[in-house]
Amino acid sequence: MTNIVEVSYHQTGESKSTNALGMREMQAKAYEARNSQYLLLKAPPASGKSRALMFIALDKLINQGIKKVIVTVPERSIGSSFDMTDLMSHGFYASWEPSSAYNLCTPGSDKSKVEAFKRFLDSNEKILICTHATLRFAFEQLDEKRFDDCLLAIDEFHHVSADVNSRLGELVRAILNKSSAHMIAMTGSYFRGDSAPVLLPEDESRFTKVTYNYYEQLNGYEHLKSLGIGYHFYQGKYLSAISEVLDTDKKTILHIPSVNSGESTKDKYAEVGNILDAIGEVERVTSEGVIIVKRHNDGKILKVADLVEDDPKSRAKIDDYLNTHRKLDDMDLIIALGKAKEGFDWPYCEHALTVGYRSSLTEIIQIIGRATRDSENKTHAQFTNLIAQPDAQDSEVKLSVNNMLKAITASLLMEQVLAPNFKFKPRFENDDEPNREGELKIRGFKRPSSKRVEDILESDLNDLKAAILQDDVIVKAIPGNVDAEVINRVLIPKIIKIKYPDLSDMEVEEVRQHVVIDSVIKNGHIIENGDKKFIKMADKFINIDDLHIDLIDQINPFQKAFEILSKSVTTQVLKLIHESIEATRIEMTSEEAVILYKKIPGFKSEHGRLPDINSRDFAEKRMAEAIIYLNKLRREKANG
Secondary structure (H helix, E strand, O other), X not given: OEEEEEEEOOOOOOOOOOOOOOOOHHXXXXXXXXXXXXXXXXXXXXXXXXHHHHHHHHHHHHHOOOOEEEEXXXXXXXXXXXXXXXXXXXXXXXXXXXOHHHEOOOOOOHHHHHHHHHHHHHOOOXXXXXXXXXXXXXXXXXXXXHHOOEEEEEOOHHHOOOOOOOHHHHHXXXXXXXXXXXXXXXXXXXXXXXXXXXXXXXXXXXXXXXXXXXXXXXXXXXXXXXXXXXXXXXXXXXXXXXXXXXXXXXXXXXXXXXOOOOOOOOOHXXXXXXXXXXXXXXXXXXXXXXXXEEEOOOOOEEEEEEOOOOOHHHHHHHHHHHHHOOOHHHOOEEEEOOOOOOOOOOOOOOXXXXXXXXXXXXXXXXXXXXXXXXXXXXXXXXXXXXXXXOOOOOOOHHHHHHHHHHHXXXXXXXXXXXXXXXXXXXXXXXXXXOOOOOEEEEEOOOOOOOHHHHHHHHHOHHHHHHHHHOOHHHHHHOOOOOOHHHHHHHHHHHHHHHHOOOOOHHHHHHHHHHHHHHHXXXXXXXXXXXXXXXXXXXXXXXXXXXXXXXXXXXXXXXXXXXXXXXXXXXXXXXXXXXXXXXXXXXXXXXXXXXXXXXXXXXXXXXXXXXXXXXXXXXXHHHHHHHHHHHHHHHHHHHOO
């Protein structure tokens, strides 16, 4: 297995310590914004978003004139995060005390829950907890004004979409525009798997954003010291490779592939059986639904939960066991398909093993979040993606190549999310002052010229990077077949303009510079030599005091991923990847042609010839194509 990301943390304990009101660091940060009518809270799994909502909601009920609080979650099991909670004994002035009668995250018909929802609005009760589905069904029978003086708290807010066909998105827009309701949107990930934004820009601008990043969370733990994100590539069927990556000495959540994916055998129950057979011999299934397995090599007894099973009675038993058994030895391995992702709490999990590429960055972050909870049984957490290698005999070779490259880009994003943040400032002439801790001065760097740019860089930088890394053209640039300057100066600005059409050209350039610099720096490696610091970028060691935006623009921000890819697969597989991309290569643009044309004199000086259109080197071939492209433009212009 190859780790693309390996991040270490300082175990400061700050993210878990509490203040005089009983609030963790993130919760206190969110509470400072409690007077906002619309609040968007972005914070990673296990940071305490549920309790942060309780603090804010109680303040709105007691001090801000809000009459009712409606908490809505994507599935019933997550509703338990909002059960009765004693906050007063930890220093807060009230406790969270919802009535069990209005906890609608329970078995029962949608019709009965909708009736209960309507009764709640007419009652004296203050707090209701329900699923997104119950909220949608109830909303169909209610006028938006019924939500006046209510606080609507939407957990896992990334389920909302600005798409016209999203009922939850339509509901959110209606309440924002046609009622006086307050709204708190909470999510551990603001990325969607599709191209639809969560909110329209004009709606999103109404929200006060509170962002608590992954690095702040993990750096402030007591026990967890490091996190690795890696890949294991296999050929043939994944079941033949599962034993190579499944370490049953580690507490593991194993997600098998969707039955609609190429990795699936189309028989999910047989897959679970084969995995159990690979581990050992099934001795029995307890009355609580736990599968007892005797391990092959040493006879160790393992406790396994099967969350793939659809039978309601069997699922109810094992769900109840997982909800009530909270000791380290109560479970060893959880096998799941669509479950055990967002909101699932098993702090002891050390390894999240996922088979097959996941198209949604949100899903990847949620799965990784299952292993990144702080627990005394682990100092390292690991996410491993088991991915099929492209095979020349496979009719789906292009899909396989695309999946592999998108999996790599997801890792790049996670590296950005998990690494410490730098503050970038311009370095002017005669400025010899050294960089402060966590700060980098860069010549030619543009400061944000507007509040809009500042807000994007403060709250949306990772969201923007997600949009960039999900772009098909960018994905095809991963294997190094597109010039670095073309990526940085042509492709990335185009995506910024699409995502933020309201930005001026100057503002786009300011955002572009920050995205590129942040990506390149975080993918680099900083070393100290005496009183000087150097950063290794694309096999070059550069004095940090000499950094210039023009120099950084010459660095491929995906260079590290290409290096990992090159080392992880065979020469034949790498050739397949290049050939697949060559067949669907991006069209030449005048901007790219001009950038490449400027590089040709340097190439000729070094090699004593012009670039060859038949070269096996993608960069050289692209320069040759630029010459042909520009000559074609000249002929067309000459001919009128």
